Amino acid sequence: MDSLMLVFMICLLLGAIVGFLAGLLGIGGGLIIVPALIYILPWVGVTSAQLTHVAIATSLATIILTSLSSANSHNKRGNIPWPLFKPILPGIVIGALISAFVSELIPSENLQQIFAVFVVLMAIQMAFPLKPEGEGKLPSFGILLSVSVVIAFIAGLMGIGGGVLLVPFLCYCGLQMKHAVGFASATGFLIACSGTLGYIIAGLNAKDMPDASLGYIFLPALFGIIMSSMVFAPIGAKAASTWPTKVLKRIFALLLLVIGLRLMLY
Numbered sequence: 001m002d003s004l005m006l007v008f009m010i011c012l013l014l015g016a017i018v019g020f021l022a023g024l025l026g027i028g029g030g031l032i033i034v035p036a037l038i039y040i041l042p043w044v045g046v047t048s049a050q051l052t053h054v055a056i057a058t059s060l061a062t063i064i065l066t067s068l069s070s071a072n073s074h075n076k077r078g079n080i081p082w083p084l085f086k087p088i089l090p091g092i093v094i095g096a097l098i099s100a101f102v103s104e105l106i107p108s109e110n111l112q113q114i115f116a117v118f119v120v121l122m123a124i125q126m127a128f129p130l131k132p133e134g135e136g137k138l139p140s141f142g143i144l145l146s147v148s149v150v151i152a153f154i155a156g157l158m159g160i161g162g163g164v165l166l167v168p169f170l171c172y173c174g175l176q177m178k179h180a181v182g183f184a185s186a187t188g189f190l191i192a193c194s195g196t197l198g199y200i201i202a203g204l205n206a207k208d209m210p211d212a213s214l215g216y217i218f219l220p221a222l223f224g225i226i227m228s229s230m231v232f233a234p235i236g237a238k239a240a241s242t243w244p245t246k247v248l249k250r251i252f253a254l255l256l257l258v259i260g261l262r263l264m265l266y
Contacts, residue, residue, distance in 0.1 A: 003044045004212060004220050010040055011224030015062075019229030022066065023236025025249050027126070028188075029066065029229065030160035031119055033059040035259050037221060038112065045210045046218070052108040052115065054209075056159035057100070057199035057216035060192055062225045063161045066233065067188035079182030081175065087141045088187065091148030096191045098149075099156025100198025100216075104206075111157075112263060118158050119260035125164065127253035138173050152187075156195035161188030 014036050018029035037055035046054050074080050103111060138144065147169060155162030163184035170180035196217065203209065203216030212219045 007040055007044050007218075008220040008224045011221045012228045014040075015225035015228035016232045018062075018225065019066075019232035020236035020239075021252065022229070023233040023238070024240050024243060025236075025245055025252060027249075027252070028161045028163055029062060029225075030056075030059045030158065031122055031256060031259075033062060033225060034115060034159050035119070035263055037218075038263070040221070041218060044218070044220075045208075047208045049108055050206060050208060050216070052111040053103055053199075053203070053206075053216050054213070054218050056103065056111070056115070056157070057196070057203065058218050058221050058225075059159035060156065060199065061196045061217050061222050062229065063188060063192035064196060065226055066229060067161050067185055067192055069230065069233070070185040071182070071189050074178075074182030074185050077178075077182070079178045080186050081179050081183055084138075084144075084183060085186075087144040088148040089190065091145045092152045092187050092190045093194045095149040095152025095154075096156040096194035097198040099153045099195055100202045102153070103157055103199070104202045115158055116260045116263035118154075119256055119263065122164055123253045123256035123260060126256065127250050148187075152191050152194070155188075155191045156198065159195075161185075162191045163188055 014033065018032050021027060021032065022029055034052075034055045037058060038051060041051055041054055042048075071080065106114070139147075151162050151165045151169070154165060161184070163181070166184045166187060167177075167180045170183060171177060175183070199217060200215030203213070206216060209216075210218065
């Protein structure tokens with residue numbers, strides 16, 4: 001078995017795990033996919049200079065289909081407040097696109113350290129979730145636009161959908177949780193599309209990229225993760241009705257903490 005096929009098979013397994021956990025715990029897959037790819041991608045010749053960029057770009061690309069599926073499900077339930085897109089949509093697109101080109105300016109090792117710190121912070125947030133209480137009133141157009149740029153930029157830079165940042169903000173602004181989550185799923189799709197396009201363009205002239213790459217995106221890993229995650233996400237969602245998700249989420253937060261600390265030392 002050659003290295004490309006081996007990575008594809010491993011990413012099938014990775015996608016199954018990510019999809020199941022996403023359905024079970026309601027978490028984004030990027031916090032798992034990026035660290036896993038950082039360990040896996042050197043097997044197919046991804047150099048240390050490009051490693052973190054490829055892992056983040058590939059993770060972001062996997063979110064396109066998964067977030068679209070989630071957004072479609074929330075839309076059928078009436079959980080997406082579509083008028084809110086007017087002030088937030090431009091910021092989402094701008095922030096996600098910019099993230100890819102800024103990422104290219106950051107050395108891979110430094111980008112990995114930034115991601116590691118982010119993972120540790122997300123682990124703490126997952127174990128001890130904030131419950132923001134706002135005034136129940138949306139900010140001005142300018143504030144919504146600015147915040148959406150920042151959230152999309154961070155999401156694109158970290159290879160995630162952005163829900164972990166957007167949902168608390170929208171809840172603080174007074175949205176019901178189900179509407180905040182539904183809206184975040186729709187914006188996650190836009191962040192993934194815009195960020196993926198940016199990473200493709202930014203990586204077109206990148207040196208020492210392996211075969212089967214499109215810009216900074218490694219296609220065998222992308223297809224492997226997508227194929228299995230789409231199958232296992234509904235299974236995880238079904239298990240969520242009977243499994244102790246609060247306990248499991250804290251266990252997963254501990255795992256994320258270990259992963260983040262390990263990445264700092266990697």
